[in-house]
Each structure stands twice: as C-alpha cells, then as structure tokens.
Amino acid sequence: MTYTHQTVRDYVEAKKRGDRATTDRIVAEVTARFDTRTTDGSEAAELLDATMAVRFGEGA
Numbered sequence: 001m002t003y004t005h006q007t008v009r010d011y012v013e014a015k016k017r018g019d020r021a022t023t024d025r026i027v028a029e030v031t032a033r034f035d036t037r038t039t040d041g042s043e044a045a046e047l048l049d050a051t052m053a054v055r056f057g058e059g060a
Contacts, residue, residue: 001053005043008050015050018057027051 003009007026014022027047034044 001049003046003050005046007043008046011047012050012054015054015056016058020056023056 003012007030011023011026014026030039030044030047033039034041
C-alpha cells in the first residue's frame with residue numbers, strides 16, 4: 001500500500017525495523033494533532049490502517 005503522509009511512511013519503516021520508540025513517538029504526535037484538530041483526520045486514519053497492516057519487526 002502507498003501511504004500519502006510522510007509520518008505514516010516513517011511509522012511503517014520504524015515498525016518494520018522493530019523501533020518501538022519511534023513508532024510510539026509518531027503515534028503520540030499524530031494523536032496530538034488529531035486531538036487538537038490541527039489535521040483533517042486523514043493522517044490518523046492512514047496511521048490506523050498501517051498499524052493493522054504492518055507487523056512489528058517484519059523487516060524493511
């Protein structure tokens with residue numbers, strides 16, 4: 001799948017590497033933007049899709 005948001009692409013790369021610190025940071029940043037309505041929600045929706053589609057540590 002092709003992700004349109006850079007943060008989601010970074011999340012996928014980090015998750016494949018098994019980098020929990022980076023994935024946690026990205027989730028927190030996206031959540032904060034969503035909670036304060038500084039995003040239209042598409043970034044959070046795309047991140048949710050990536051969260052379910054990519055296995056942690058599956059290799060880059």
